[in-house]
Amino acid sequence: MRKSLLFMLFVLLVLAVRQWERRPITHPPGVLVPEPPRQEALADAGPLRVDAFTLTPRANFRIRARVLSREDYYLGDEADLSPVDLALGWGMMSDQAVLDRIDISQGGRWYFTRYEYPAPISDAQIIRNSGNVHMVPANDWVRDRLDDVRVGDLVQARGYLVDVDRDDGFYWRTSLRRDDTGGGSCEIFYVEQIHIEPRS
Numbered sequence: 001m002r003k004s005l006l007f008m009l010f011v012l013l014v015l016a017v018r019q020w021e022r023r024p025i026t027h028p029p030g031v032l033v034p035e036p037p038r039q040e041a042l043a044d045a046g047p048l049r050v051d052a053f054t055l056t057p058r059a060n061f062r063i064r065a066r067v068l069s070r071e072d073y074y075l076g077d078e079a080d081l082s083p084v085d086l087a088l089g090w091g092m093m094s095d096q097a098v099l100d101r102i103d104i105s106q107g108g109r110w111y112f113t114r115y116e117y118p119a120p121i122s123d124a125q126i127i128r129n130s131g132n133v134h135m136v137p138a139n140d141w142v143r144d145r146l147d148d149v150r151v152g153d154l155v156q157a158r159g160y161l162v163d164v165d166r167d168d169g170f171y172w173r174t175s176l177r178r179d180d181t182g183g184g185s186c187e188i189f190y191v192e193q194i195h196i197e198p199r200s
Helices: 002-021 124-126 140-148
Strands: 039-041 048-050 053-072 086-091 102-109 110-115 128-135 152-168 187-196
Touching: 053 102, 053 128, 053 187, 086 140, 102 152, 110 128, 128 140, 140 187
Parallel strands: 128 187
Antiparallel strands: 039 053, 048 053, 053 086, 053 152, 086 128, 102 110, 152 187
16 A cells, blocks of 8 residues: 555656646747748658658758647557647747737647637738647657657757658648648648757
């Protein structure tokens, strides 16, 4: 009985420390990331093989963004390939004054925003300046860095936007636009490099 109590206390302590390590970061008002993501079409890139998945690069992709939300996934067809989604913002969606008035959440590989009227910025501006990105780590180092990312972090990352196919017929398609919504509007980002900017 005593051992099980000590074990439970240890687990609670580990969870509390983990929660503290992942606490959100806030910033002073102002746009932190003025530049949008950079994307360049690929003429003829060969496929990448990751376990049972075939990844077809569609575009070079480089982004500097503020992390608006994160959602970790452990179950489902995509979880082994993409263990985390990051909702990322740039332009007006990197401004703390705007974000303080928007509730942001994620779930089921979707990204949601909600606000009270009057809206801090228009829906079109929210859509053009943010996105839900399915992060596909290229290696264990990137996977470990993704695990360190906190809400509010400024991150820089580069790699490819990819389409995904699996031998059993499962498929997943990336968005190549920043102004789309609904099914298929998320980016699938094969991340070769990622950098978390110093936290103040």
